[in-house]
Amino acid sequence: MHKLNVRQICFWLAAVLPVSRLIVYPATLSFRAGNDLLWPALWNLIAEGTVLLLLLLLARRTRRTFFGLLRERAGEAAARMTALLLALFFALAAVLPLLEQRGFVLQILYENVPSFLSFAPLFALLLFAGAQSLRALGRTMDIALPIFALCFMILLLLALPDADFSALLPVFGRGMGEQARTALFSLPWYTGAPCMLCFVGNFEYKEGCAKKVLLAYAIGAAATLSFLAVFYAVFADISFLQHNALAQISKYATALTPLGRIDLLFVIGLTLVLVISACVPVRLCVHCLGEAFGGPRALHAAIVSILLLGVTVLLNPAFREAQTFLSERMWPVFALFGYGLPLLAALFLREKKAHRSHGIEGKTPRKDLSAADRTRAPSPETGRTLRAEN
Amino acid sequence: MKKFARKALLFATGLLLLLFFTNNFGLIDIQKTAIVTAIGIDAAEEGGFDVTAQIAVPDASGADTASNVTVRGTETVGEAIAELNRKTGWFPTLVHCSLILLGKDTAQENVFRALDYFLRSEYVEDSCLVALCETTAAETLGAGSPIGDLASAAIAKVLSAEAQKTGLVSVTNLRDFAKGYFSEGESGFLPQLSALPQAKSEGGSGGQSGDSGNSSSAGGSGSGKSGGSSDVFDASRTALFVRGQLTALLETEETLAYNLAVSGTDMAFGDVTVYEGDREVIYHLKIDIGKKSQKLQIKGALPVLEFSIRAQAQVVDANKAGTRTEIAATAIVPDHVLRAAEERFEKELRAAADKAHATGCDLFALKQKLHRFHPKEYEALQENLLQDVRITCDIRFETMR
Numbered sequence: 001m002h003k004l005n006v007r008q009i010c011f012w013l014a015a016v017l018p019v020s021r022l023i024v025y026p027a028t029l030s031f032r033a034g035n036d037l038l039w040p041a042l043w044n045l046i047a048e049g050t051v052l053l054l055l056l057l058l059a060r061r062t063r064r065t066f067f068g069l070l071r072e073r074a075g076e077a078a079a080r081m082t083a084l085l086l087a088l089f090f091a092l093a094a095v096l097p098l099l100e101q102r103g104f105v106l107q108i109l110y111e112n113v114p115s116f117l118s119f120a121p122l123f124a125l126l127l128f129a130g131a132q133s134l135r136a137l138g139r140t141m142d143i144a145l146p147i148f149a150l151c152f153m154i155l156l157l158l159a160l161p162d163a164d165f166s167a168l169l170p171v172f173g174r175g176m177g178e179q180a181r182t183a184l185f186s187l188p189w190y191t192g193a194p195c196m197l198c199f200v201g202n203f204e205y206k207e208g209c210a211k212k213v214l215l216a217y218a219i220g221a222a223a224t225l226s227f228l229a230v231f232y233a234v235f236a237d238i239s240f241l242q243h244n245a246l247a248q249i250s251k252y253a254t255a256l257t258p259l260g261r262i263d264l265l266f267v268i269g270l271t272l273v274l275v276i277s278a279c280v281p282v283r284l285c286v287h288c289l290g291e292a293f294g295g296p297r298a299l300h301a302a303i304v305s306i307l308l309l310g311v312t313v314l315l316n317p318a319f320r321e322a323q324t325f326l327s328e329r330m331w332p333v334f335a336l337f338g339y340g341l342p343l344l345a346a347l348f349l350r351e352k353k354a355h356r357s358h359g360i361e362g363k364t365p366r367k368d369l370s371a372a373d374r375t376r377a378p379s380p381e382t383g384r385t386l387r388a389e390n
Numbered sequence: 391m392k393k394f395a396r397k398a399l400l401f402a403t404g405l406l407l408l409l410f411f412t413n414n415f416g417l418i419d420i421q422k423t424a425i426v427t428a429i430g431i432d433a434a435e436e437g438g439f440d441v442t443a444q445i446a447v448p449d450a451s452g453a454d455t456a457s458n459v460t461v462r463g464t465e466t467v468g469e470a471i472a473e474l475n476r477k478t479g480w481f482p483t484l485v486h487c488s489l490i491l492l493g494k495d496t497a498q499e500n501v502f503r504a505l506d507y508f509l510r511s512e513y514v515e516d517s518c519l520v521a522l523c524e525t526t527a528a529e530t531l532g533a534g535s536p537i538g539d540l541a542s543a544a545i546a547k548v549l550s551a552e553a554q555k556t557g558l559v560s561v562t563n564l565r566d567f568a569k570g571y572f573s574e575g576e577s578g579f580l581p582q583l584s585a586l587p588q589a590k591s592e593g594g595s596g597g598q599s600g601d602s603g604n605s606s607s608a609g610g611s612g613s614g615k616s617g618g619s620s621d622v623f624d625a626s627r628t629a630l631f632v633r634g635q636l637t638a639l640l641e642t643e644e645t646l647a648y649n650l651a652v653s654g655t656d657m658a659f660g661d662v663t664v665y666e667g668d669r670e671v672i673y674h675l676k677i678d679i680g681k682k683s684q685k686l687q688i689k690g691a692l693p694v695l696e697f698s699i700r701a702q703a704q705v706v707d708a709n710k711a712g713t714r715t716e717i718a719a720t721a722i723v724p725d726h727v728l729r730a731a732e733e734r735f736e737k738e739l740r741a742a743a744d745k746a747h748a749t750g751c752d753l754f755a756l757k758q759k760l761h762r763f764h765p766k767e768y769e770a771l772q773e774n775l776l777q778d779v780r781i782t783c784d785i786r787f788e789t790m791r
Contacts, residue, residue, distance in 0.1 A: 107512040128403050170765040237572040238516075238565065241509055251517050252565070 004203040008138035009196075010216035012280070013052075015148035016141060017192050018220040018227075019270055020277040022246040023100045024323065025189045026231045031240035032182040035167060036174045037228055040183035044190050045221040051193040051339055052217055054346035056210040058200055061350055065201030067291045069349040080292045082341075086194065087288035089337040091304060093191045094281040096326050098122075098312050099319050101274055108247040108267065116316055122275065123309040129279035130286040130301030134202055137283050140276045151269035152223060156230055158250035158263055163233035185327040187334035191281065192217075193342040198284045200345075246270060282308065425486045427456075428542035430527025431504045432493030434463045439496075439504060441470035442528040444542045456539040458531050467507040484514045489542045489549075490564065491527035491583065492520070500634030502571060508564055516564040519549045522629045522636070524584040533585040533621040541621075548623045549581060557646045557655035560628040567631075574761050574772070575752025576633045579640075581625035630751040637749035640742050647738035650679055651697055652754065659706065662731045666710075673727050674707040678790060686759040686779075688767055693779045695754060697739065702790040703731055721790060728787040736783045747776040 029037040062069060070079040102119050110118065129137065172179075227249075232239050234249050242248045250263040282304055289300040315322040326334075430442035442460040461477070464470040471484070490508065492501055508514045523530040535544040547553075554561040559581050570578030628640040628648070640648060649655040662673045681700040686693060703723045723731075746753035756775055761768050771778070 103512075125403060128399060166762050169762040173765065235565070236569050238509070238568050243512065251515065252563070 004138040008141040011141035011145040014216040014219045015145045016277045018224045019273045026245040043183045051342045055196045058346045059205045083288045083291035090281040090285035126282045127305040131298040144273045147269045151266035155250045158253040162252045165233045167236040187331045197342045428489035430491040430531045432526045433495035438465045490520045493526040497636035502634045521583040522580045557649035557658035559625045574757035577752040578631045582627045582629045584624045585621040632750045643738045644742040648742045664730045672709045676704045678702045698784045704790040723789045731787045732785045
């Protein structure tokens, strides 16, 4: 009962993951790639989608978690070490979204100049989210999807009258080299694959599940690309100056002038989804710490939240430097954990056909085994995970 | 106990979310709030800037009283804004600033020396309107408003989207002006604003005054309640900019032609003069633009800008006494009037283009079009594009049915 539902994973990919790419990412892309900003985004989306597909194939063949498989193949020490490294990676991956949100919330939602204290309560929420089960995190995705669908569509529609899509021409004006560099430097915004790696074995794989998940990812990718296109069509040559893209594109709608910035209602709606998206790496960091050290989840959640609060306070006056460091210096780390590790896991941790034919795990044996058999005989790793979740 | 802890945690989370999403815990009494509604920037005598902020203070009745505070002789606009805060105790976050006025002298140099500040700051909306004043920005903001205390409110009405729709004003906001400046053509335009004294009502002059260091308050507006001179604002002429510097001025008719051909104007009113017999007759027409397009083509290595405009017209008035039949059939525009309207439109459009291109202003964003749609020819043609471009007009007017 503490497993994630496939529906919730779909909602995460379609609604929550794209929102985390709508604040500073569009301006960063346009700074380097100019009117070619769609292409580096597309390369990354395709790469992430491919890794997700391979992870889904892994999930299809096993009911074990990533760490369960690792324990079986490489031993306890290797599994714990990998869990620790992944925990550190998730903590690192949470820094940029938190800094982005800090700037976004303090600059857009307040009319005066608020102190950092106004943003600090978010860390209490992260502590709460970190201490909950993955299933609870999944439930937030059920809330996120309708909010995202409504608010995102309205903001895009409000922005369309001001959009001049010819600004995206000429295609490939910046050259492939610059596009490749831009794609690499934007890797901190592509952390969906390691999250999915941690979800493997934590959701019930059913027939046709991969298609649904990939369709959801495609919808999320289309939403990201549409937003980027409209964003550049609205701002053209000054788009790299628009750091809070989510709140900028719709503010010129003339229909709203007599009413004021009514679009802020929808921006606030998407801010709620942003909060949910910030909870995901934090919760998975806690999950990995649990796999590495065991112990109470609340303690890990407290450690992670305090650590992130400290880092955010430390980097509060230096967002640009932090962003440059993370994207231009740390991109190999994001490439390794974002694409490399999930790819290796998907390729080398697959259950062998011999195992499957003996009815251990996988699609075919599941057909052979009755539901009662499956519930009666969980693998040791799966059982351990469920206990940890409890 | 566990259940209670969970409920308490949920409650605390809800409370924290409330704190996160609202600023209600930092409630400010609206009557003690000062809102900067407009900023005026003038060139100071020793270089630098004189910055005037029009500040609205809401009172108990819901009306706004205005005062203008000027900070003189600062090197940057940002410094002036900081000094406004230091000297007045108000921190102008400029979120409600919907208008930036540039004094005429600022346009002798690159105006982005001053406008940069608003692009850098996250606390200023780049949707705010921008205009160039015929005199100084401080004088314009100090003019009497016919619709209350705030001159900025009256100016914002003159520069509204509705004004743009009728083609009388080339409305520009900071985003569009900056887009033009940073584009391939490095050009842009701003409406030129003139305050025209209209009437003088009884009572003392409005506004408030006060000095603080090198800050001084200009006469605020106040015809609405306290009496004083009432001005109206005219923004029918358009100032052209190249690399941020003023280069030329489009007259009212040229502005109208430009708006009808290029910008978001769909409906406008204009005069056409024709000779009927030996008599000069002026027809006042309502013009409804049906279709319009402008396309840059490369024909035999020569750039050609093609305008295609389809419009419908209706007689609104004429300076002759019409017969009963003529008045009854007022919607029908005589054919010779339609042809005269087409000629007039083309003439004014060409005049606007010639004036802009002669001063190097890429009014029709030709370099941008060349770069976007003909990237291969861009390098070869962009240098002399404005001199070489040939303009063709296909303008047809019909009677509005």
